[in-house]
Amino acid sequence: MSDWTAFGRVDADGTVYVKTTEGERVVGSWQAGAPEEGLAHFARRFADLVTEVDLTEARLKSGAADAGHSLSTIRRIRTTLPEANVVGDIDALAARLDKLATLAEEKAGEARAARDAARGEALARKTALVEEAEKLAAESTGWKTAGDRLKEILDEWKTIRGVDKKADGELWKRFAAARDGFTRRRGAHFASLDSQRKQAQTAKEELVAEAEKLQESTDWAATANQLKDLMTQWKAAPRASKEAEQKLWERFRGAQDAFFSRRSEVFSARDNEQRGNLERKQALLAEAEALNIDADPKGAQAKLREIQAQWHEAGRVPREAAAGLERRLRVIDDKVRDVMDSAWRRTTKEDNPLLAQMRAQVAEAEERLARAQNAGDARRIKDAEQALAAKRQFLQLAEQAG
Secondary structure (H helix, E strand, C coil): CCCHHHHEEECCCCEEEEEECCEEEEEEECCCCCHHHHHHHHHHHHHHHHHHHHHHHHHHHHCCCCHHHHHHHHHHHHHHHHHCCCCCCHHHHHHHHHHHHHHHHHHHHHHHHHHHHHHHHHHHHHHHHHHHHHHHHHHCCCHHHHHHHHHHHHHHHHHCCCCCHHHHHHHHHHHHHHHHHHHHHHHHHHHCHHHHHHHHHHHHHHHHHHHHHHCCCCCHHHHHHHHHHHHHHHHHCCCCCHHHHHHHHHHHHHHHHHHHHHHHHHHHHHHHHHHHHHHHHHHHHHHHHCCCCCCCHHHHHHHHHHHHHHHHHHCCCCHHHHHHHHHHHHHHHHHHHHHHHHHHCCCCCCCCHHHHHHHHHHHHHHHHHHHHHHHCCHHHHHHHHHHHHHHHHHHHHHHHHC
């Protein structure tokens, strides 16, 4: 409602009244013009109050304002409202302010709880950092790692706010003591390090020699694991003098780079070969999937056997594609087998053309194995042996079924 003048009146002598549930009360006097202007003047003052309440409510609900400050504003307006020199629905505004006060108190309580939780969390974080620092100071022998971590703890410490002064001071004393203790222990260690550096240099020279022996290896997997193990040993070994350490590291890293560069070239060539094999098998698969098995089962079977022979000769494909290709080819093979089985059951074993074809395929597989053995190609031999074993098994099952 914007016509707040309905909640007031002006008597003949210019006295302005506001109407409330408790009755009328005087809010001022108007002598400067018409009575309606007087009511409008005091109604505008009430509208200003409503506007302030609207803004306070909006900021409170949006979280843009501090709940405590909003509560103070609400209480201030609510306290002065019974005697405010305004004309408007004071009772409704009072009820609204009471509800807002309750909301502000809840939000202020939540804010206090959040601050308390933040202080507790800050205290817990600093306590955990102190305990970690004390453990590092007492136990760690990884001097660089521990020293770096203590610096990180200090940096993180500086970002944590909200711990009360007394608790913060006590925690700082513990952290400073831990850091000083670590510094003393590390100083004592490096004071006796000269002799250890000579031993470290000898040990790392052995690691370098071992790495340089391996850099020409073609046993890719085993050598890679050996080099990784040597790297682990390198990192675990003490440091030699700065100059010796740098020279040894350059040799050690150079041996590793030489091996892994050669391996990368070989693997890249293999990947290119497998991608070519994949394209060939995809073409063979498309040819197989285009066979009209139902119209010409025997012709489809013969063509499929040719495709399968080329398939095995095509070689390996990328691992992620192999299973899907093999599955699609098996679907075609199963369909051909089902159609031929139906025809096979209608013939005698002696007259069964499928058995004759399977025997011929076994013979072809035997010849393919012989060629692979003569060529000395281990991979082709393995593939041919697997293919022959499968064809012999299929033939045996077919003869038994017949």
